[in-house]
Amino acid sequence: MPETADTSSPDCLVEQDGHKLIVTMNRPERRNALSSQMLRIMEDAWDRVNSDPEIRVCILTGAGGFFCAGMDLSTANEKPPGDSFESGDFDPTILKGLLKGFRLTKPLIAAVEGPAIAGGTEILQGTDIRVAGESAKFGVAEARWSLYPLGGSAVRLPRQIPYTVAAELLLTGRPILAPEAKELGLIGHVVPDGTALAKAHELADMIAANGPLAVQAILKTMRDSEGKHEDDCWADDAKVGAAVFKSDDAKEGPRAFLEKRPAQFTGK
Numbered sequence: 001m002p003e004t005a006d007t008s009s010p011d012c013l014v015e016q017d018g019h020k021l022i023v024t025m026n027r028p029e030r031r032n033a034l035s036s037q038m039l040r041i042m043e044d045a046w047d048r049v050n051s052d053p054e055i056r057v058c059i060l061t062g063a064g065g066f067f068c069a070g071m072d073l074s075t076a077n078e079k080p081p082g083d084s085f086e087s088g089d090f091d092p093t094i095l096k097g098l099l100k101g102f103r104l105t106k107p108l109i110a111a112v113e114g115p116a117i118a119g120g121t122e123i124l125q126g127t128d129i130r131v132a133g134e135s136a137k138f139g140v141a142e143a144r145w146s147l148y149p150l151g152g153s154a155v156r157l158p159r160q161i162p163y164t165v166a167a168e169l170l171l172t173g174r175p176i177l178a179p180e181a182k183e184l185g186l187i188g189h190v191v192p193d194g195t196a197l198a199k200a201h202e203l204a205d206m207i208a209a210n211g212p213l214a215v216q217a218i219l220k221t222m223r224d225s226e227g228k229h230e231d232d233c234w235a236d237d238a239k240v241g242a243a244v245f246k247s248d249d250a251k252e253g254p255r256a257f258l259e260k261r262p263a264q265f266t267g268k
């Protein structure tokens with residue numbers, strides 16, 4: 001993948017704002033098409049989210065009014081990814097940046113403007129809460145170019161939206177606009193163009209103000225119980241819940257309510 005030569009403008013920007021980490025895909029001239037530099041920076045950002053207790057929530061967005069146009073097709077034309085599979089050079093750890101085979105332990109909110117095509121819609125499926133401007137465009141276009149959605153969509157999309165619609169989107173590569181994506185439940189909010197990031201911050205602030213142990217425990221149970229029978233989930237649910245109830249924060253929450261003041265959670 002070509003890297004941006006100007007190191008003062010990396011392919012992905014990472015900034016912390018209080019308890020929030022904001023990750024911005026940053027190749028607007030290529031509609032934020034993925035580069036290996038971008039994917040490696042994202043990988044580091046995900047590790048930072050999971051390991052830094054100060055970070056309670058993360059936002060993924062794109063620069064310039066675009067989310068992500070997927071794999072860089074100009075690079076793929078010059079150096080077909082298939083060659084690296086054949087030569088054995090393929091390094092599957094690159095897929096961690098796309099949140100494939102790796103999940104954050106803190107909530108991740110997608111703020112989408114413009115195109116989120118192929119790899120763009122693939123990474124979206126690794127996020128928890130999704131906000132989009134009304135003209136945002138989604139799609140899993142890989143089959144149109146005789147490529148495979150290696151970002152995980154053949155597995156994830158049928159689990160996240162109705163089977164027949166997932167099959168249609170994956171097999172036709174047909175793009176959909178934000179209102180249809182909301183109707184399908186692929187995204188949760190459609191907002192006026194240009195305001196997706198502001199809405200994502202609003203939701204992130206609400207999450208960051210909550211008890212971090214409770215938030216992370218809820219997310220853990222949501223993830224761990226995916227696809228399991230309910231009866232096989234209650235033992236872990238009880239264990240994870242008990243750990244939250246035993247925390248100092250679980251005493252601070254009710255106390256703050258009674259004292260009519262905002263809670264001061266410490267994550268302990």
Ligand SMILES: C[C@H](/C=C/C(=O)SCCNC(=O)CCNC(=O)[C@H](O)C(C)(C)COP(=O)(O)OP(=O)(O)OC[C@H]1O[C@@H](n2cnc3c(N)ncnc32)[C@H](O)[C@@H]1OP(=O)(O)O)[C@H]1CC[C@H]2[C@@H]3CCC4=CC(=O)CC[C@]4(C)[C@H]3CC[C@]12C
Nearest residue numbers: 030031033069070071072073074081084115118119141150
């Ligand atoms: C499998 C995983 C994902 C695959 C894919 O994503 S396939 C890519 C599919 N993408 C598309 O189909 C989108 C194409 N673009 C469009 O449809 C439109 O451009 C748009 C709707 C996005 C925007 O339309 P617009 O009218 O606003 O703007 P335009 O005028 O069209 O565009 C403006 C400007 O931007 C350029 N542009 C747009 N999109 C792209 C693009 N995708 N690539 C390059 N350039 C783009 C356009 O040309 C214009 O430029 P201009 O100069 O002005 O003409 C893969 C995801 C990651 C892969 C791994 C990556 C790392 C690896 C490296 C290896 O060596 C081995 C393999 C691998 C691990 C690799 C494996 C596969 C992935 C996991």
